[in-house]
Amino acid sequence: MFLQVESLRKSYGGVEALQGVDLQLEKGELLCLFGPNGAGKSTLLKILATLLAPTSGTVRAAGFDLEEHPEAYRARLGVVSHQSFLYADLTARENLAFYAALYGMDDPDGRADDLLERVDLAHRADAPVSALSRGMQQRLTIARALVNDPDLLLLDEPFTGLDEHAAARLRDQLRLLHDRDRTVVLVTHNLRRGLESATRLGILSRGRLVYLEDRDRVDPAAFEAEYFRLLEVR
Amino acid sequence: MNALRPVWVVFAKDVRIELRRRESLASMAFFGALVLVILSLAVGGGRRVAPETGAGILWVAVLFASVLGLGRVFAREKEDGCVSALLVSPLSPGALFAAKALVNFALMAAAEVVLVPLFYVLFGRGLAGNPLPLLPVIVLVNGGFSAAGTLLSAVAAGTRRNEVLLPILLYPLLLPVIVLAVRATGGVLAGGGLAAAAEHLSTLAAFCVIYAAAGALLFPFAVREG
Numbered sequence: 001m002f003l004q005v006e007s008l009r010k011s012y013g014g015v016e017a018l019q020g021v022d023l024q025l026e027k028g029e030l031l032c033l034f035g036p037n038g039a040g041k042s043t044l045l046k047i048l049a050t051l052l053a054p055t056s057g058t059v060r061a062a063g064f065d066l067e068e069h070p071e072a073y074r075a076r077l078g079v080v081s082h083q084s085f086l087y088a089d090l091t092a093r094e095n096l097a098f099y100a101a102l103y104g105m106d107d108p109d110g111r112a113d114d115l116l117e118r119v120d121l122a123h124r125a126d127a128p129v130s131a132l133s134r135g136m137q138q139r140l141t142i143a144r145a146l147v148n149d150p151d152l153l154l155l156d157e158p159f160t161g162l163d164e165h166a167a168a169r170l171r172d173q174l175r176l177l178h179d180r181d182r183t184v185v186l187v188t189h190n191l192r193r194g195l196e197s198a199t200r201l202g203i204l205s206r207g208r209l210v211y212l213e214d215r216d217r218v219d220p221a222a223f224e225a226e227y228f229r230l231l232e233v234r
Numbered sequence: 235m236n237a238l239r240p241v242w243v244v245f246a247k248d249v250r251i252e253l254r255r256r257e258s259l260a261s262m263a264f265f266g267a268l269v270l271v272i273l274s275l276a277v278g279g280g281r282r283v284a285p286e287t288g289a290g291i292l293w294v295a296v297l298f299a300s301v302l303g304l305g306r307v308f309a310r311e312k313e314d315g316c317v318s319a320l321l322v323s324p325l326s327p328g329a330l331f332a333a334k335a336l337v338n339f340a341l342m343a344a345a346e347v348v349l350v351p352l353f354y355v356l357f358g359r360g361l362a363g364n365p366l367p368l369l370p371v372i373v374l375v376n377g378g379f380s381a382a383g384t385l386l387s388a389v390a391a392g393t394r395r396n397e398v399l400l401p402i403l404l405y406p407l408l409l410p411v412i413v414l415a416v417r418a419t420g421g422v423l424a425g426g427g428l429a430a431a432a433e434h435l436s437t438l439a440a441f442c443v444i445y446a447a448a449g450a451l452l453f454p455f456a457v458r459e460g
Contacts, residue, residue: 051318074324083314083318084314085314087314087316090251098243099319102243104324
């Protein structure tokens with residue numbers, strides 16, 4: 001098992017954002033997590049990203065325990081959020097080279113150039129991030145998340161703020177991300193985009209994982225109805 | 235990986251951005267120079283000042299100017315969520331603290347390259363002795379200010395009114411260092427040389443170590459959410 005989440009709980013004051021989430025993913029799976037606002041999706045992703053400490057429960061990925069070996073765990077991790085995590089005053093190449101150096105790559109500039117080729121931005125390598133379009137920034141964000149060739153990739157609402165064309169390109173980029181047995185957890189409100197990309201589907205509601213199923217066993221039309229039914233039940 | 239390499243990588247990135255924008259350094263130097271000119275006019279323009287008064291004027295200008303740069307260095311990481319990218323990387327919070335403290339130290343030193351000579355131009359009449367013994371005092375004050383300031387700028391960056399909160403938290407905490415710096419500098423400006431500064435240097439160094447140790451220990455709690 002590549003990713004194991006057991007009895008994960010998180011409380012803020014008196015509010016339980018996560019109420020005992022259990023989740024197991026095999027290497028190479030792409031889990032798409034859906035849920036309304038306040039369901040605990042971002043909290044779960046922040047815990048998986050080590051940005052937030054859980055109140056109780058354990059997370060293990062690639063054999064590393066998040067609490068015991070946070071730095072080794074983070075070395076295998078990539079994160080894409082609706083924020084770019086890019087420095088507006090640095091060029092596309094400088095941003096990638098900075099992150100490559102941070103992950104201890106031997107040739108940060110070479111790694112940056114490779115990634116710029118992969119996301120089709122080599123022609124804008126020397127442009128400052130502030131001069132790139134939103135879609136280009138999103139592609140550069142994906143390149144940044146791949147800088148350490150992560151085994152586990154977390155994506156938090158990556159379709160936010162993108163028009164249809166840019167969202168379609170992002171979906172293609174997600175296929176790029178999901179190569180070579182990389183495990184991906186994607187959180188989104190966008191049912192259609194999520195269904196296009198996933199190998200497993202999950203629904204979080206009020207801090208609980210109320211649904212988890214293989215994508216192949218789900219009829220997309222029925223899934224939408226099931227999604228709204230589960231939210232109403234709870 | 236060499237433990238110092240990530241510190242250098244973050245430091246070099248911040249210096250590159252600063253050299254490109256020059257917003258922190260320019261505002262620090264300009265504001266500090268403005269304070270010195272206003273205080274020079276307030277004491278009567280070209281009049282002699284007592285060494286201890288001169289020392290107070292110099293450190294008021296330097297420390298008020300430095301807080302401008304201090305806030306920017308961490309606030310920049312909050313833009314576009316870059317701090318989250320640093321926190322999910324293998325970079326330890328201690329290395330991030332060290333890198334940011336070094337950036338603040340370098341910015342402060344660069345502002346002082348402008349402000350200390352300007353201070354001598356405006357207030358130098360009647361001040362005795364060689365200014366070189368000021369160097370260890372400046373290094374230790376910069377060290378203490380950068381360490382405490384880096385921690386508190388991380389705390390303040392998470393709030394809405396960080397520009398106001400940072401000086402309110404920082405100056406009271408730095409009061410012992412400011413008092414020692416004024417005494418040591420006053421001794422040097424009175425012609426006492428390195429011997430006049432030396433009696434305060436060990437206490438200043440102790441504060442510097444305390445701020446650095448407390449900063450390194452508390453920084454992870456300041457930058458991470460609950």
